[in-house]
Amino acid sequence: MVLWTDLAVDKRRRQLDAIPRAWLISPPSGILDVTAVxxxxxxxxxEEITITRSSVDILLSKLARGVWSSVQVTTAFYKRAVVAHQLVNCLTEIFVERALAHAAKLDEHLKRTGQVVGPLHGLPISLKDQLCIEGLETTMGYVSWIGKYADKNAVLVDVLIECGAVPFVRTNVPQTLMWPETFNNVFGRTLNPYRTSHTSGGSSGCEGALLALRGSPLGVGSDVGGSVRIPAAFCGLFALRPSYGRIPYCGAVNSLEGQDSILSVFGPMTASISGLKAFVRAVVHAKxxxxxxxxxxxxxxxxxxxxxxxxxxxxxxxxxxWDDGVVVPHPPVTRALRKVKDVLEKAGHKVIDWTPFKHNELGNLTRDIWNAASAEDYKVTTASTGEPVIPTMELDVTGPATIAPFRPARPGISAYQLWQAQKTKRDIRxxxxxxxxxxxxxxxxxxPVDAIIGPAAPYAAVPHGKNRYTNYTTVWNAxxxxxxxxxxxxxxPALDSKKGPHIFISDFDREIYEQYDPEVFKGLPVCLQLTGRTxxxxAVIAMTEIVDMALAKHAKNDAKL
Structure with missing residues (x-):
């Protein structure tokens, strides 16, 4: 029997072989912020730097007018994606010739007909390693799935190709997907490009890291409890968590398949806000x-x-x-909330306070639903190779591993208890x-209130293994x-000094408070979350644009002073 460790080594070797030799660099050592590399x-x-700095709307405009070819744009982003991978370990499948051949067909069509193939014509798009592409392996962070080649595309991949996009890389995920950090036994750990000692989040953490390094103009992540939004927040991006079923999921692989009370959804992640509208509009227009x-x-x-x-x-x-009644955010997050309130009021909007309602109960219900059979799901999936199920994302654990509350730490509930949890969740909705x-x-x-603005997490990106609270995103999934x-x-640090202790809601709230050190978090992005209804x-995209415009106007006015 082949050892699971040997399978992982061979997969990483084949991944390295897929990278053109001319694109290998010597990554710098001793620096934490690699965003400039x-x-x-x-x-x-x-010109490739100019291309990869461009927003989605500018890229689409120049691609449609033939100012830049799809081969040119895809090559630029591919090179930058491979550099990003060497810095933060973010890719899984690398298929350069295949992507460039597809881009060349799009260029030929535009030259021959004068028409674009679709609204995303020529745009390279990165995909989380759940979205099957015909003929490519889909491991989803499991050694046991090495050698699992897709016989057809996931529906969303077909839709994106129909829209004219160029799928060009797939990105790493945590084993089981059910972690807000990215690490697995196949490809290892992914780093945050702003501070490599910290996490890029999860489970779409590699989309976050790749996009932060501008190795892709637009990526697709999935979200069952914050897996699009947490990486976006930790990596300084725009992102959208749609409602169940708005974006097609059929044909993609997943964990906890059959659990359909809280559905995973696909959503766009991007460094330019125009990418949110471009993605959703194109996909839903394709019926x-x-x-x-x-x-x-x-x-x-x-x-x-x-x-x-x-x-x-x-x-x-x-x-x-301002907080969810469970955990009080760190000072940089609170400062961001105050800043947004200020710029919105100056823009003529009203801002009131929101009192969270049953957020702790919703988080506990969500975990009960996930954990009903998740331990068995992981055991069955890993059984074929004997690959161990990873118990913690922490580094250098010397004592008992700290198991985060969103992974099963106790036997799952019965079917009847599951029904009661689902009924209670329905009633709270x-x-x-x-x-x-x-x-x-x-x-x-x-x-009523048009939207709620709040934290995406109680902190900026934390050191590896320390992201243990996801309720700020998970409640909206429920x-x-x-x-x-x-x-x-x-x-x-000059603006975000550590404040004196507040009245702690719980021991866990105290633990999160004590985690904050301005120098440890220095320079990391701080993002917020805007929530609308089902x-x-x-509307949420439009309101996010309004908030972003207010922030941009404020920044412009500050620059004049």
């Missing part, structure tokens, strides 16, 4: 419900994007959730809906509310 390593030309029986039949709603039901975007009322509606009495707009992530600032993707 792709542009200083000498591999990319000046994915004709290809995926669980996809929601809802076309792109331009009126919703124009915020017709939200005062046409004028005089919006946002609610700020109704209670939350009613509480949201009742805010119309305090907004002064005649309608409620199936649409949420976005947007960057606000970075940790600045299937409000268009």
């Amino acid at each position: 792709p542009e200083s390593c000498g591999l990319l030309s000046d 994915p419900w004709l290809k995926d029986p669980l996809a929601i039949r809802k076309k792109w709603d331009e009126e919703e994007y124009m915020l017709v039901e939200h005062g046409n975007g004028n005089g919006l009322c946002f609610a700020i959730m 109704k209670e939350y809906l009613d509480r949201w509606d009742r805010t119309s009495s305090v907004t002064d707009t005649g309608r 409620l199936d509310y649409v949420s976005s992530i947007f960057p606000v600032t970075a940790v600045n 299937l409000e993707e268009e």
Whole structure:
């Protein structure tokens, strides 16, 4: 019998062989912030640097007009992605010739017809290692899945190709997916490019790291409890967690398949906010419900994007959730919330406080639902090779491993108990809906709060193995509310000194408080989360754009001073 360790070694060897020799660099040693390396390593030309710095809307415009060819753009991002991989270990499947051949066909079509293939014509897109591509392996962080070649594309891959996109790399994930950090027995650990001693999040942590290094203009992650939003927040990106079924999932691999009370969803991640709209609009315009029986039949709603039901975007009322009643955020996160409140009020919007409702209960219910059979799921998946199930993401554990609460630490609940948990979650969704509606009495707009703004996590990216709290994102999965992530600032020790102890909600709250050291978190991105209601993707994107514009205007005014 082949040892699982030998299988992993062979897979990594084959991955290295897929990289063109000319694209190998000598990664610098002794520096924590590697974000400048792709542009200083000498591999990319000046034009390739310009291409990879460009926003999604500019890329699509120049691709459609033939100013830049798809081969040119894909090559630039491929080179930068490979550099990123050598710095932070973010890729799984590398298929250069195949991607460039597809890009060349798109260029030929544009030259011959004068027409783009679709709304994402020529745009390279990175994909989390769940999205099967015909003929490529899909390990999803399991040694036991090495050699598992897809016989067809996942539906979303077909949709993206139909839209003219160029899938060009796949990105690493944690074993089982159910971690907010990225590490597995096949490819190892992924690092945060802003501080390599810290995590890039999970389970879409490698999309986050890749996009932060501008190794891709637009990536697709998945999210069942924060797996798109946590990496985006830790890596300074924009991202969107859609509602169940808005983006097709059929044909992708997953953990906990059959658990359909809290569904995993695919969502876009990008360094440029224009990528959110471009992705969602293109995918839903392709009518994915004709290809995926669980996809929601809802076309792109331009009126919703124009915020017709939200005062046409004028005089919006946002609610700020300062904490979730369980864990108080670190000072940089609180400063970001105050900053957003200030810029929105200056832009003519109203901001009120949001009192969280049953967030701790929703988090516990979610974990009960996940854990009902997750331990067995992992055991069955790893049984064929004897690969161990990773018990912790911590580094250099000398004592008993600290098992994070979102991984099973006790026997799963019975089927009847699972039903009760699902019923309670259903009932809380109704209670939350009613509480949201009742805010119309305090907004002064005649309608309920337009969106809630709050932390994506109680901290910026933490050191490896220390990301142990996901409720700030998970509650919105349980409620199936649409949420976005947007960057606000970075940790600045001069502005974010450690405050005196507050009245601790719990011992865990004290533990999170004691974790903060301004110098340890210095320079890391600080992002926030904007949440709308179920299937409000268009409105949430539009409101995120409004917040981003207010922040940009504030930054511009500050620069003049």
